[in-house]
Amino acid sequence: MKKRMSNAGEGSETVKKEQVSITVNGKECNHEVEPRLLLSDFLRDHLRLTGTHVGCEHGVCGACTVLIDGKSARSCLTFAVMADGTDIKTIESLGTPDNMHPLQSAFWEKHGLQCGFCTPGMLMTAFELLEEKPDASSDDIREALSGNLCRCTGYQTIVEAVELAAKNMRSEA
């Protein structure tokens, strides 16, 4: 789908690379990339940040969601060159097994994941929601996550996990 998404020209030999400077998870990354390189591939293949998953590569499933300057975006619908000069946060920035973000521990607590493939996108979308709306209702959460597909859970425990995280984050604040 790279070709279909990027609508590139005749062949790769004609493509001139461009310099990008992107801050990813707090670290500045300077790379030469083809203009057609998807941000998802830049993160996964060039930076080896494979926590960002690619499910459909046409912007529907939401598994590849990252934050660009704090706003959620589909990294499969974004060219790396479009992200030049931005600040990107991926799942790898959120927490570690020993020091989870409240969203991650709430997903663990509430069984908000099964196969885990959609989870990074869910977490990044929920992160944005709670930044903007710390007291999000369950309807707000359903609305915010409606662009992220999960085939395993039936969503209920994901919504409950975000509610729990919001509650825990409010009481910590």
Next chain:
Amino acid sequence: MPLKAHIPESRQTEKPRDSYKWIGKDMKRVEDPRLLVGRGIYADDVNLPGMCHSAILRSPHAHARIIKINKSKAESLPGVLCVMTGAEAEKETGPLPSWANPPVHQYCIAKDKVLHVGEAVAAVVAETRYIAEDACDLIEVEYETLPVVVDLEEARNSTGDAVLHPYRGENNVAISRTLTFGPVEDDFAKADRIIERRFRWPRSGGTPIETHGAVATFDSGTGKFTIQANTSMYNFCGWMIAQSLGVPGHKLNIIPTLAGGSFGAKLFSHKQCVLAATLARAVGRPVKFMEDRIDNTTGSDSHASDRVYYASLAVKNDGTLLSLKTRIIDDFGAYLQFGVGTHGNALSQVVGPYTINSVQVDLEAVFTNKCQQGAYRGFGSEVANFVIERLVDATAQELDLDVVEIRRKNFIQPDQFPYLIPTGNMYDSGNYPAVLDEALKLSSYDSWREKQVELRKEGRYVGIGVASCQERSVWSTTEFWMWNLEPNGGEWTSSPDSVSLKIDPTGKAYITLNSPFWGNSPETVAVQVLAEQLTIDPSDIEVTYSDSDHGFNSAGPSGSRFTVMMTGALVGAAHTLKEKLLRIAGHLMEADVADLEFRDGAVSLKGAPEKRLTIAELANTAHYFRLDLPKDIDLTSGLDTSHVYDHPVTTLPAEDNSHMGIFYPIMGHMCHIPVVEVDIETGEVSFLDYAAVHDCGTMINPMTLKGHVRGGVVNGIGSTLLEHYHYDENGQLQNALFTDYLLPSTLESPPNMKVGHVVTPSPFTEYGIKGGGEGGRMGTPPALTSAIEDALKPLGITIDELPLSPNRLRKLIRDAQSSDG
């Protein structure tokens, strides 16, 4: 009456108990931390030194002869390492594994004919996926189009060039067979009434968010392949992939990655594995093949049942169900990788939870120019559930009986188990009235019926559905071949699972599973069972997965079997190590083994728990102090073992096909009661309530079981309301993307699903566990359809076809309104 299958004795060693320390607890999952922080390794995360990437040129035609392929432009593109056609691939790589009988020839790249849109015509290996896709565009293929077959009811009439597999017969019927179990004609003669309906179950698919993928290497020094893939069954029949590659089984090692969901779709993933390995051999470097979404929807071989049923139910006027006859046409698409296993599967519970006395099934499985079927949550039994429940609803409607009471009246009763159904399969245990009662209570059914009356007066279309369905678990391999006309040597009867287990010198326990992570919770389940067995803390247990070089005999997760089978294997392995620990402890403590017990991570004297040796102390002795132990020659150093657990209870089909033996006996049950409102102006369905009660026997982890139920329900909502791989009259797949093949989102899913359990332990499995992996999807389609039909009752609408998209519902509503006046 022919003699039915005899029932073997139970091999259960761990009886169900009233209480446990770890089993039955909502333990947080062991798998989760790495998945939550983005450190799980899925197929596409595998990155090997020197690895290159592949892309597939796929057929734009549904049925065509490949006349000529010109690949010179593609080959001259910088960065391209190899362009391979089917004819070239065939020089070293043979046909793909097939369980069809007679076999159906399929190759990882089509040789001379393409049989569906999306079939591989050529493969490219390049330095990047981008270049590989560029090169695909430069390959020139000349096709001669052939007649296209898309209508499953017309496939039997195909002739000449319209026949997909001429070496198998003169038309597109893959198998046609009628099986009769019990006195069907007598029972129909006794009937007061025959309920007849035609049902249409649409083609959908498991559609995991992660596609199939494999990374393969070929070591020309050793002549050995290594494949890392999101596959399963690699320790059961991975050698078949080697066979396709033209090497003996031991010249292929398959290493499982995490799978980002399967729902059956990744049962074997052999085509993707064979393709990546074929390309790796050609270029002498590691090759990744990762499907993109179009690769997946058009060519991953994991579409699911696509059936028409002509069904008749013989009934008495009092609502007694006597006999079931179905004529089924199933559109398997272009190939038949798992034979008609989905219909073997459906015979396991074809009469539902009811005392139906006889059954006739007339199956016509056909080939059409579509992506072939694979497995999807239910593997064909979910369709049989839909059919029997729709017929029961139809009976209630025609006889003016209550939908709850007609079910209750026909239930197999708790004292009738183990129960042999007409097809020969056994239902091990159950308590269907208890499940029904619990569901009625959980849903506040009576209160909803009262509310419904009020809401209807307000002009609202509110409906309540009831479905009582079987949830067979733990397949035996006979389901895959019982329909075959002639034996061909592939009549396997084993379907084991196995583990390796060791305790290290510090007392930590290591479980090696021989089956992969599919999105289920194998590590959590294994840890809970072993912690229970050894009375140790779950944090002292490590779980890993074997590759095929080191693993053995494991059919893996599918057919809701893994919890039962893995627990059986673990119990066996734990018993072996416990026996050794007791022997060592008895010697060191100078006590009779019969006076010792496991308690709090130690072996202690019964009645005097302070006299104890911890497992860590015993393990240290077992590993390093052989001379402190008795001289018995069989008492070797260390604490390690493996155990293979065979199917708990299975028998062969009768030679005369009068019954199919016991093949899917660990019988769960469920009752689903959704309450919906239909907007008759838009055809939109919204949930007011959803109650689901399941009986999966003893539960290892109720939290993860509920997760399966809820997730399965939402899969079922997709099958009922949204999902349909739609091929037009030219065999073009109209909705290959998620923009138009719609999966349920948060907004289509019930917000507060109530999940309840009744526990009727199996007398045949360890601890009495039954499988529960597919349950939700096996109950939701009939329950939700019933609710929608109930909502539209004032318009006199009956529903026989899914999915109930807004379009279809609006058409039904429009037709009903116009016929009214």
